[in-house]
Amino acid sequence: MEFYRNALECSEAVKSFSDQACAIAGYELRLTSSNSKLWLLIGGKLSADSYVANGGCKVRSFPITQGTLSLIVYLLDRQCALIAVVSFNFHCFCSSQSRADLLTLGLAVTNILTGLVWLSIRPKSISVVNPQGVECKRLCTTLPEVARSELLWAWKSLSDATCCRSLVIVYDSSCILQIGFAAESSSEDGQAASVDTNKLTQGSVYQGVMKSGAQSYLANLSLYPGKSELPFLPSNTQAVILQPLGDKGIAIIGGDTIRGFTASDQAWITYIGEKMDSTLAKYVTHHPLTSQD
């Protein structure tokens, strides 16, 4: 009891000392409390899942090196002892030594093959491309606070959890949100290009998404001819997700990595789209939208 009470009182000194000690060992230490409980959280790069997930190539080649080294050790051992390497013939099961040899060779081969399978499933590393454009933060004025905060929450979630760098929401034929990076306007220097909703709603990209009612994921935007219908996004946007919001709106989400949105991201974006649709449907019909200029 005494120790715990002191730990609370001199927590700053203890914390800084233990931080330094743990930084040397590769761990991170944190004190947090809830009511009467004091939690000491120890974590860091040496924990299994973060080490392997970040280790990448080194971990993937572990089994191969292990298997190959074992084979080499086995052969060298046989060479030095001048004993014949096991051969696959009728007599190989007769002596216990050759049986042991066979089992060991089988295990070494298993390790090598597993290592090769791990290498084959290595995802190609794709680099981030910083969007070329200007940052903007435009939101429709006539929306009530509830709807505005929900839209801003959606933007914050997308930009924190995914590779999203631009978000445009068009609802009921007018643009109600344009946030993040946007292409620079040709007429005004330094200002973001505005969204021409008439042109967008008549384009094939919008029509296709609204007709199918399902999310559309353009994983590599440079390959799609429909890119010209999204001139308000930065020209080097790598991936785009078009999420219909019910049958009245669309959310256009631009990312900075080719195939940067995972299946999990797509599922989350679908549900966020449904939520935004139900919120906007309640409020947009009751408030006239201002026209853009």
Next chain:
Amino acid sequence: MNNVTSICFKPFIVPSQILCPKTSFRKFPLTIPRSSLQDSQPPNSTNQQQLNLSVLRFTLGIPGLNESYLPRWIGYGFGSLLLLNHFLGSDSATVTSAQLSTEVLGLSLASFSIALPYLGKFLKGAQPVDEKIIPDGTEQIFVMSADVVNGLKEDLAWASYVLLRNTNAIAILIFIQGEICARGYWNIPDDTSKEILPGWFKKKIENASLYDLKDTLYFPQDADSEFQDLVPVGTRCLLIQPLSQVSNDSATGLQKPTGFILLASTTRYAFSNKDRAWIAAAANKFRGNSSSKVEDL
């Protein structure tokens, strides 16, 4: 002020941004393993030639059998055969040193093979997690405190639904401003009516002392003993995400804790970095006023 009753040491993973690009994963029927050299670039290119190793991936075609655990079974099988061979296959007098060295090598390889599937789970591009395992004795429920305002009710229903659908969690408990919302598979006592369940949950939360949690608690391998009473039986992984509210006094910008989201899962290491980022984003929904300067359209 209550006395401190325990200190708990548990692993906690440092969050880091990891991008997971999509990979394609094709399966072939069992074939003799071979690799082929494939020229993906013209001969005068300076890029390295890529070995096409995808032919090494195979499946035995038996539903429900997870081939990534094959090295583990081979490790157990061959390791036990090695031991059998050592003790039964030969007299201890006639065991040669060469055989001993081979057996030592073989046993180390076997133990490594057994550990391989555990490491392979964490690699990017590895198989996704299997179906959720529902523990016995649990019942699927959806309860909310009666005093919740309508706007918050909708948000709670949506958040609990989405978190259960999109993560490996089987049970979720949201505690916000003294009200609760519980959804998923929970161990509730038999014949309890829906009205008393919110009170039942609140009592459990009080016993676990989670009222003013400030940091995320993540137990990837085992729910802490403090929470055994609160979470469904059979929980292997627990994540508790605190909810905070920006106080009206914006000068200090302080955040005071107003509750938490508790997610329980029956698989270990159930919540990846990406899952945790999305859970934190969902928790922000309950943050309250997000006042930021925006241009008007």
